[in-house]
Amino acid sequence: MTAPLLRTEALNCYFDGLRAVADLSFEVRPGEIKAVIGPNGAGKSTLFNMIAGVTRPTSGQIFFDGVRIDAMPTFRRARLGIARTFQNLQIFREMTVLENVMTGRHMHGRAGVIGALLHGPSLRAENRAMADAALELLARFELDGKADVVAGDLGFGQMKVLELARALASEPRLLLLDEPAAGLPQAEAEHIGKIISALNRDGMTVLLVEHNMRMVMSLSHDILVLNNGMRIAEGDADSVRRHPDVLAAYLGEAEHA
C-alpha cells in the first residue's frame, strides 16, 4: 500500500450555514485516475476549490504528499505540484498560445525582478529554454502550428486542450480536471479522454470531476460519489454503477417525492 498523494480528513465547508461539503475523508493514490461525480450541488466544485486553494475549508485537513496544504495560498500549492483546469475555461485569451503555456512554466523561471527589468543575457537564455519546452509540449497536443495565434481566437475544443497543456507545463504531480469534456461534442470529448489516459499511462495522477459518464466510466480507476456534500459511494466503475444509493441520487428523488 503506497502512501496517498492527496488525502483529506474530515473536511467540512459551510457557506452561510449551508453545508456544501460534509465530513469528507478520501484519498487519491499516486498513479490513479480518480473521478468525483454527483448531481448538481453535490459539493464537487467546492471540494475542488478547497484542494486548489480557492476556498478555505471550514474545518478539516488536506494533505498533499504528506504536507498539510489547507491553509496554503494557491501559488504555493501550485509550486508543490498541483495543477488544474477550470470548469468554465480560464485561459489567458489575449496572450498567444505559446505565451499561455510559457506562463504555465512560470515557476520554473530563475531570473528575478532585476534580471527581468535589465533584460539580461541569462534571461534571454532562460526565455529560449522556456519557449522550447513550451513548444515541445504544444507539439504533443498538436497545437504547435498555432503557437503564435492569440488564444482567444482558437476553437473551443482547442482552448480546452490548451488549458490542459498550460496545466501540464508546470510539471505537476497531481492534475485536477474540472469537467474537461464539458461543452465538447463526443468526438472531441473522446480526444480529451485519450489525452488524459495517455498522461496517466506516463504516470500522472488525476482527480477528475466530469458529467460525461462515458468518459468517467472508461477512464477512472476509482470513483467517489457525492450527494449533498456527503460520500454516498466509492469504488470502481462497476460497483458504483450498481450501488443503490447512487441510483437513487441520480435517478431521482421522484420515488420519494
Added chain:
Amino acid sequence: MTTTILQLLVAGVGTGSIYALIALGFNVVFKSTGAMNFAQGEWVVMGGMISALLFAATSNIGLACALAVVIVIMAGIASERLVIWPLRRPNTLLITLVSIGLAICTRSLVMLVLGKKPVGYPGFSQVSTLVLGGVAVQTQTLWIIGLTLAFLLAMHLFFERSMLGKALRAAAADRDAAAIVGVRVETTVMLSFAIAAFAGALAGAIITPLTLSSYDQGAMFGFKGFSAAMLGGVGSLPGAVVGGLALGLLEAFGSFYISSDFKDAIAFTVLLLILFARPSGLLGRADVIKV
C-alpha cells in the same frame, strides 16, 4: 505659420509624453487591480521635488534624478504594502477609495518633509534651446521625448518578452488561473505599483526643469494623466501613449488658438466627451465574452 505649427507640435508632444507616462502608471495599476490609483499624480511631484533636493546636495542632475526615481519606486512599493496589501477582501472600489487617502497622505508628507516652496533645477543639457529648421526647441523637451520613448520601449520589452512580464499580464487577465500556475498574484500587484511609481517619478524628474515642482501639483498631474488614460483606453498600454500624445497636442493647439486660460479646461472637456461618446477610449474595446 508652419513654424508656429511645428513649434506647437513639439511642445504638444513634449507635454503629451509626460501625460503618457502618468497614464501608463494609471493603466498598469488598473490592469493588475481593476482600480484607479489616484496617488499616481503625487509620485510625479515626489519625482520632481526629490530630484531638486538631491540636485542641491550633489549638483549632479543625472545622479539626482536617477536616485529620486529609485526613492519614489520604493515609496510606491511601500504604499502598496502599507495600504493595499493589508486589505483582506480587496475590491476595485475599495482600492480606489484607499488610493485617494494615500494621495492625501502622500501630499501632506511631501509638504512637511520637502516644504511648500516650488523647487526646480536646470535642464539636462547646457544649451537650453536649439534652432532646428527655423523652429526653436527647448533641449529639455527633446530629453522628455527621448527618455519617454526609451521608457516605453523598455516596458514593451518587459511585458512582451520577460517571464515576469508575462506573469504580470497573466495575473491581470485571470487571478485564479495565474495563481494555479504558480504566479504569486499579490507580488504582481506590488510590482505594478512599482512600475506606476517609476513612470510617475520619471515624468516628474524630467518635467521639473520646465515647470518647477511644488507639493500641490499632484492632483492636476493625476487628473491630466487620468484623462489621457481614459482617452486612450483604460488598461491599454498603447492607449496610454495615444491618449497622452492626443491630450498634449490638444492642449498645445487649444491654448494657442483659443486661449491659454482654457488649457486645463481642455483635459476636462476631453474627459467628459470621451465618457459620453466612447467610454472604452480610442484604443479600448468593449469586452467581448466568447463562449
